Amino acid sequence: MLRFLSYDIVFQEVPGEVSLAINISNCPHRCKGCHSPHLQEDKGECLDRKALGTLLTSYGEALTCICFMGGDADPKSVESLALFVRESTQGRLKTAWYSGRAQFPHDCSPESFDYVKIGPYIEALGGLDAPTSNQRFYQVKEGRLVDRTELFHSKFSTNTYSPSLPNRSQEALRPALT
Numbered sequence: 001m002l003r004f005l006s007y008d009i010v011f012q013e014v015p016g017e018v019s020l021a022i023n024i025s026n027c028p029h030r031c032k033g034c035h036s037p038h039l040q041e042d043k044g045e046c047l048d049r050k051a052l053g054t055l056l057t058s059y060g061e062a063l064t065c066i067c068f069m070g071g072d073a074d075p076k077s078v079e080s081l082a083l084f085v086r087e088s089t090q091g092r093l094k095t096a097w098y099s100g101r102a103q104f105p106h107d108c109s110p111e112s113f114d115y116v117k118i119g120p121y122i123e124a125l126g127g128l129d130a131p132t133s134n135q136r137f138y139q140v141k142e143g144r145l146v147d148r149t150e151l152f153h154s155k156f157s158t159n160t161y162s163p164s165l166p167n168r169s170q171e172a173l174r175p176a177l178t
């Protein structure tokens with residue numbers, strides 16, 4: 001079961017989109033220098049179709065994308081929720097997945113998402129916005145992962161926006177660039 005600790009509306013995580021970033025806990029990775037160690041613990045509210053539906057009802061009109069931050073302990077559930085977003089909004093909302101895995105999971109389909117970020121955080125190489133980063137940001141086009149990491153090295157990388165939202169988080173609201 002997926003759990004989430006917080007959510008926020010952001011511009012930065014998916015360039016060109018207004019995203020609801022949902023911070024999922026129980027991260028199985030143990031990246032040295034992890035900036036969100038609280039996400040390594042298995043805690044928070046259940047993230048299922050009902051909870052996601054509530055968020056879509058509350059904020060869906062203001063969004064263009066749902067961004068799942070983490071969930072690597074249960075990638076099939078992340079994929080299932082991404083498909084739920086697509087179905088329940090008739091494709092109006094795009095979906096993104098920030099994964100700390102080194103590779104896209106073989107038992108999931110890239111076509112289930114519109115954007116995918118892949119790669120653990122390696123302190124010496126830096127995050128997604130560092131030119132030396134091992135992490136890659138892809139746009140999914142016709143089932144293929146097209147590398148768009150360069151978008152994080154442009155003007156988009158400094159754009160963030162956080163309107164007032166009812167705070168349901170148990171931890172800091174700001175999502176992590178995992």
Ligand code: SF4
Pocket residue numbers: 027028029030031033034035036037039040099100120121176177178
């Ligand atoms: S993937 Fe992100 S949240 Fe998980 S350990 Fe690495 S830096 Fe921390």
